[in-house]
Amino acid sequence: MAKVDTSLVAHLPLFGGVKPGDLEEILREARSARYPRNSAIFEQGADAQSFFLLLHGHVRAAKTTPTGEQIVVRYVAPGETFGLAMAIGAARYPATAIAVDDSVALIWPTSAWPRLVERFPSLAASTLQTVGTRLQESHTRILEMSTQQVEQRVAHALLRLAKQSGKKLDHGIEIDFPISRQDIAQMTGTTLHTVSRILSSWESQGLVESGRQRIILRDPHGIVVLAERSADSGAA
Amino acid sequence: MAKVDTSLVAHLPLFGGVKPGDLEEILREARSARYPRNSAIFEQGADAQSFFLLLHGHVRAAKTTPTGEQIVVRYVAPGETFGLAMAIGAARYPATAIAVDDSVALIWPTSAWPRLVERFPSLAASTLQTVGTRLQESHTRILEMSTQQVEQRVAHALLRLAKQSGKKLDHGIEIDFPISRQDIAQMTGTTLHTVSRILSSWESQGLVESGRQRIILRDPHGIVVLAERSADSGAA
DNA sequence: GGCCCGTTTTGAGCTATCGCAAACACCCGG
DNA sequence: CCGGGTGTTTGCGATAGCTCAAAACGGGCC
Numbered sequence: 145m146a147k148v149d150t151s152l153v154a155h156l157p158l159f160g161g162v163k164p165g166d167l168e169e170i171l172r173e174a175r176s177a178r179y180p181r182n183s184a185i186f187e188q189g190a191d192a193q194s195f196f197l198l199l200h201g202h203v204r205a206a207k208t209t210p211t212g213e214q215i216v217v218r219y220v221a222p223g224e225t226f227g228l229a230m231a232i233g234a235a236r237y238p239a240t241a242i243a244v245d246d247s248v249a250l251i252w253p254t255s256a257w258p259r260l261v262e263r264f265p266s267l268a269a270s271t272l273q274t275v276g277t278r279l280q281e282s283h284t285r286i287l288e289m290s291t292q293q294v295e296q297r298v299a300h301a302l303l304r305l306a307k308q309s310g311k312k313l314d315h316g317i318e319i320d321f322p323i324s325r326q327d328i329a330q331m332t333g334t335t336l337h338t339v340s341r342i343l344s345s346w347e348s349q350g351l352v353e354s355g356r357q358r359i360i361l362r363d364p365h366g367i368v369v370l371a372e373r374s375a376d377s378g379a380a
Numbered sequence: 381m382a383k384v385d386t387s388l389v390a391h392l393p394l395f396g397g398v399k400p401g402d403l404e405e406i407l408r409e410a411r412s413a414r415y416p417r418n419s420a421i422f423e424q425g426a427d428a429q430s431f432f433l434l435l436h437g438h439v440r441a442a443k444t445t446p447t448g449e450q451i452v453v454r455y456v457a458p459g460e461t462f463g464l465a466m467a468i469g470a471a472r473y474p475a476t477a478i479a480v481d482d483s484v485a486l487i488w489p490t491s492a493w494p495r496l497v498e499r500f501p502s503l504a505a506s507t508l509q510t511v512g513t514r515l516q517e518s519h520t521r522i523l524e525m526s527t528q529q530v531e532q533r534v535a536h537a538l539l540r541l542a543k544q545s546g547k548k549l550d551h552g553i554e555i556d557f558p559i560s561r562q563d564i565a566q567m568t569g570t571t572l573h574t575v576s577r578i579l580s581s582w583e584s585q586g587l588v589e590s591g592r593q594r595i596i597l598r599d600p601h602g603i604v605v606l607a608e609r610s611a612d613s614g615a616a
Numbered sequence: 617g618g619c620c621c622g623t624t625t626t627g628a629g630c631t632a633t634c635g636c637a638a639a640c641a642c643c644c645g646g
Numbered sequence: 647c648c649g650g651g652t653g654t655t656t657g658c659g660a661t662a663g664c665t666c667a668a669a670a671c672g673g674g675c676c
Contacts (some may be wrong), residue, residue, distance in 0.1 A: 592622090
């Protein structure tokens with residue numbers, strides 16, 4: 145088990161109220177692991193034995209229905225925690241986590257959590273913040289799904305991805321990991337067909353440039369305009 | 381300010397790790413207030429000056445878009461906390477809270493939160509659990525909105541309301557506060573018209589009995605069956 | 617007791633989006 | 647360099663649910 149350099153993670157909000165020396169103690173309880181692209185990190189319904197902090201790569205958290213339909217709960221970017229089932233009192237993971245790119249994560253055993261929060265109460269506080277923020281994002285997503293049309297929802301989704309994991313190019317912003325039409329459909333509550341049609345249309349308007357599991361926002365502002373349009377006035 | 385009887389609230393999960401004497405200290409920081417039916421407790425966007433524990437009545441938390449459309453985030457039942465913006469690091473309320481029935485709540489000033497969690501770390505832990513549970517419910521709701529038809533979503537919504545706030549009658553379960561077709565529409569991402577049609581149809585099948593802001597589930601099991609039906613086989 | 621207002625019901629047409637199906641493009645491995 | 651497979655595009659019909667409209671209903675207030 146390689147020792148983790150504290151400087152890599154010290155600035156994360158998670159460790160907000162933690163002294164550098166203490167940070168080392170926290171990290172000592174973790175190990176790290178590599179996950180190749182498309183490998184599963186944990187499966188929905190499995191025992192929540194660990195929680196994670198992503199160091200490199202990108203992870204997709206997805207939830208599956210009994211009938212096999214799936215939605216993408218979120219994409220995890222480096223510096224974010226995931227698999228926090230235990231902190232919220234769940235014994236099993238409520239979703240499946242897949243590395244969408246070669247990824248590296250720190251891993252703590254779930255059993256270490258009670259001890260850690262007792263010793264470092266600020267961990268509970270910052271985790272509460274994190275989970276609270278996700279709850280708000282969740283509500284925003286519900287609001288969008290309830291009130292907006294598919295095109296607007298896709299626009300919002302792409303803008304969020306760009307903000308979270310966008311790589312700035314001189315001719316736009318590229319989403320920095322492989323993402324398919326299907327994935328976007330599962331983020332917005334629609335079908336890959338509809339997403340494909342929308343992206344095709346946008347491409348012809350010069351708003352995006354896209355290909356196999358790859359999307360570049362050429363005109364982010366134009367997409368913002370689309371996203372905020374209140375359901376009338378389509379293109380002629 | 382009337383003193384609050386600790387026995388009323390001691391059993392709540394929120395106060396799980398708190399000693400009875402300490403509980404008294406926590407309650408001393410709170411005041412209580414009455415909210416008449418249909419009055420606002422706080423407005424979306426307002427300064428989050430307080431957080432609340434509902435003692436009696438029912439509260440609807442709703443989120444509004446810039447264009448005036450609304451969704452119901454959740455209904456709060458007695459014993460539940462709401463308005464926790466501060467715990468999750470928000471300076472303003474992300475939703476509006478309305479008493480849907482004459483209600484009574486305990487109120488703490490937001491400013492007391494840091495002190496309370498420092499003194500009683502278990503508060504942070506139990507709040508984390510609460511928020512985590514809500515996050516999961518939120519994800520479930522997104523999953524439903526993405527994969528189910530309106531009728532199933534309405535069925536699920538009513539079953540949840542019945543579980544949370546159902547009053548058992550000999551001829552069914554009544555939802556124990558005034559709730560309109562519009563409210564249900566805003567919980568499920570549809571329109572009051574569609575909800576009305578669905579309830580009419582259910583009524584003719586003997587599944588429910590309903591009227592002005594009033595719903596009784598006459599055949600809860602039948603509704604469960606509806607809720608779980610996988611999008612095929614309608615009635616003949 | 618009658619009136620007024622918010623809620624509910626119901627009809628009829630419309631359309632955004634789905635579902636199915638088929639052709640296509642691109643990337644990787646051999 | 648070619649073959650196979652996954653991901654993407656596009657056409658076409660079907661439809662669930664929306665929108666608009668109007669009437670009926672029910673309760674509380676004066």
